[in-house]
Amino acid sequence: MLNKDQLELLNEIAGITCNPGGAINIRANGQLAERNVTENINIRTKEDKPGIDIIVKAGTKGETVYIPVVIDESGMTDVVYNDFFIGEDADVTIVAGCGIHNCGEHDSQHDGIHRFFLEKNAHIRYVENHYGSGDGNGKRILNPVTEVYQEEGSSCEMEMVQIKGVDSTVRTTKDKNKKDAKLVVRERLMTHGSQIAESNYVTVLEGENSSADVVSRSVARDRSYQKYVSRIVGNAACYGHTECDAILMDSARVLAVPELDAACIDASLVHEAAIGKIAGDQLIKLMTLGLTPEEAEEKIIEGFLG
Amino acid sequence: MLELKNVSFEVTDVNGEKKKILDDINLRFDEDKFVVITGPNGSGKSTLARILMGIETPTSGKIYLDGEDITGKTITERAKLGISFALQQPVRFKGIKVRDLIEIAAGRKMETNEACEYLSRVGLCARDYIDREVNASLSGGELKRIEIASILARGTKIALFDEPEAGIDLWSFQSLIKVFEGMREDLKSSIIIISHQERILNIADEIILIKGGKVHKRGQKKDMILDILGATLEGGVCGKYMEGSDETC
Numbered sequence: 001m002l003n004k005d006q007l008e009l010l011n012e013i014a015g016i017t018c019n020p021g022g023a024i025n026i027r028a029n030g031q032l033a034e035r036n037v038t039e040n041i042n043i044r045t046k047e048d049k050p051g052i053d054i055i056v057k058a059g060t061k062g063e064t065v066y067i068p069v070v071i072d073e074s075g076m077t078d079v080v081y082n083d084f085f086i087g088e089d090a091d092v093t094i095v096a097g098c099g100i101h102n103c104g105e106h107d108s109q110h111d112g113i114h115r116f117f118l119e120k121n122a123h124i125r126y127v128e129n130h131y132g133s134g135d136g137n138g139k140r141i142l143n144p145v146t147e148v149y150q151e152e153g154s155s156c157e158m159e160m161v162q163i164k165g166v167d168s169t170v171r172t173t174k175d176k177n178k179k180d181a182k183l184v185v186r187e188r189l190m191t192h193g194s195q196i197a198e199s200n201y202v203t204v205l206e207g208e209n210s211s212a213d214v215v216s217r218s219v220a221r222d223r224s225y226q227k228y229v230s231r232i233v234g235n236a237a238c239y240g241h242t243e244c245d246a247i248l249m250d251s252a253r254v255l256a257v258p259e260l261d262a263a264c265i266d267a268s269l270v271h272e273a274a275i276g277k278i279a280g281d282q283l284i285k286l287m288t289l290g291l292t293p294e295e296a297e298e299k300i301i302e303g304f305l306g
Numbered sequence: 307m308l309e310l311k312n313v314s315f316e317v318t319d320v321n322g323e324k325k326k327i328l329d330d331i332n333l334r335f336d337e338d339k340f341v342v343i344t345g346p347n348g349s350g351k352s353t354l355a356r357i358l359m360g361i362e363t364p365t366s367g368k369i370y371l372d373g374e375d376i377t378g379k380t381i382t383e384r385a386k387l388g389i390s391f392a393l394q395q396p397v398r399f400k401g402i403k404v405r406d407l408i409e410i411a412a413g414r415k416m417e418t419n420e421a422c423e424y425l426s427r428v429g430l431c432a433r434d435y436i437d438r439e440v441n442a443s444l445s446g447g448e449l450k451r452i453e454i455a456s457i458l459a460r461g462t463k464i465a466l467f468d469e470p471e472a473g474i475d476l477w478s479f480q481s482l483i484k485v486f487e488g489m490r491e492d493l494k495s496s497i498i499i500i501s502h503q504e505r506i507l508n509i510a511d512e513i514i515l516i517k518g519g520k521v522h523k524r525g526q527k528k529d530m531i532l533d534i535l536g537a538t539l540e541g542g543v544c545g546k547y548m549e550g551s552d553e554t555c
Contacts, residue, residue: 217401245400284361285397287381288390289411289456299410303401 009099051081058087074104132165179207191224220252234267313367447478
């Protein structure tokens with residue numbers, strides 16, 4: 001049974017307050033709290049290290065797998081290895097994410113190492129929401145590592161969201177695309193206080209007509225620091241695009257490092273980066289519609305982070 | 307009724323010298339009138355509009371709305387008192403959708419059909435636009451229309467438009483003018499437009515000609531034509547008063 005804090009975290013990161021049915025694996029304070037499997041989606045505990053294998057049968061369509069992690073024990077360090085095996089032509093949604101509630105004096109940390117193996121023409125939508133709460137002095141730390149291996153014609157859409165409460169995060173994401181495989185990443189990030197967030201993406205497009213579109217939109221407030229490194233390697237006739245778009249506020253700092261490495265004459269790689277404060281005209285426009293400066297600022301940020 | 311009494315606005319240039327942009331302006335805008343403010347470039351028209359909205363603060367003088375002194379009121383306060391303002395260069399927002407902007411303007415959530423109604427009134431195929439972001443993917447003409455739709459959604463007693471013809475192509479202007487003609491026919495508020503365009507001047511109840519930061523003359527177009535042409539020649543001959551022109555030099 002999850003306690004009240006854990007249920008609140010669950011709602012924040014996965015939008016559920018109870019077992020929604022279908023395939024689900026809830027991990028609380030490093031232990032299995034709840035698990036369901038379905039005819040098409042099996043979840044097995046790893047025997048050699050902490051974590052699970054999620055096996056989606058070929059041809060599975062329209063199912064959702066929930067694998068949220070919640071931590072409310074101060075001083076807890078949880079490392080978990082999750083592997084996803086997505087069968088041919090399967091099309092599923094995976095809702096992951098981690099919520100940490102830390103009211104104590106010690107740091108709480110979760111490092112989720114996720115590997116995805118997408119078979120031919122498989123498609124996944126992966127939603128990862130990171131959230132922290134609690135008023136203790138202990139930090140809330142999340143260091144996710146995500147690796148994606150995409151076979152021919154597969155596609156992977158990733159939504160990475162971290163809006164509140166995570167003191168320190170280093171996100172590492174690696175992806176390899178074979179022929180016609182497609183990766184789409186949408187990262188949304190807001191840091192405040194003295195938080196630190198670092199995102200490192202490495203995408204290797206090694207198959208003909210493979211593509212990647214890696215876009216980060218972020219807001220850095222107070223004294224927080226963000227670093228966004230996105231490297232796309234084009235080893236074939238492919239298309240890669242990476243973009244960092246950041247709103248800078250207060251005394252925050254944002255470093256964007258796009259890296260394009262084209263090793264094929266037909267590789268087409270593009271990067272864009274824009275960092276700046278909220279435009280004065282944007283505030284004025286919303287104020288002429290009746291919003292206060294503070295309401296206008298919030299509305300702009302809310303829209304920007306979608 | 308909106309009234310300016312002895313309004314002046316000064317700036318200090320790079321050499322530290324003071325320059326008067328508006329010089330002792332006295333104007334009264336009566337209710338439910340369609341008024342066009344025109345004049346050469348640099349005459350102070352846009353500054354006047356920005357002062358009315360509270361974006362700039364006059365160096366001296368007072369502004370009254372229905373008898374209430376609003377000189378010290380903020381942009382937000384004036385918006386809430388019933389003044390709307392369409393900027394010369396509409397603003398783009400990443401992530402804010404056309405629907406959001408219409409709802410912010412109206413100050414409430416609304417059904418899709420109602421939001422679409424405002425877009426249709428400015429000649430946009432509503433369902434194609436309602437969920438689009440107000441970002442760089444929209445053309446200048448589309449943004450202008452969305453800007454006007456947001457003014458319509460506000461439904462305030464005073465609507466200010468700063469050069470609606472600026473920055474759009476000829477074809478967009480031709481259809482934009484129809485929107486203003488429609489607003490003129492169905493006048494429900496005071497409309498004040500900063501414009502050079504003859505077709506907008508044609509539908510004005512009253513024209514105010516500003517030159518050198520002062521009100522040079524005000525009246526109906528038939529009584530003003532020589533003054534307007536004179537101002538054109540002083541400001542250098544260009545096509546901006548020619549019918550259908552999109553020139554804003």
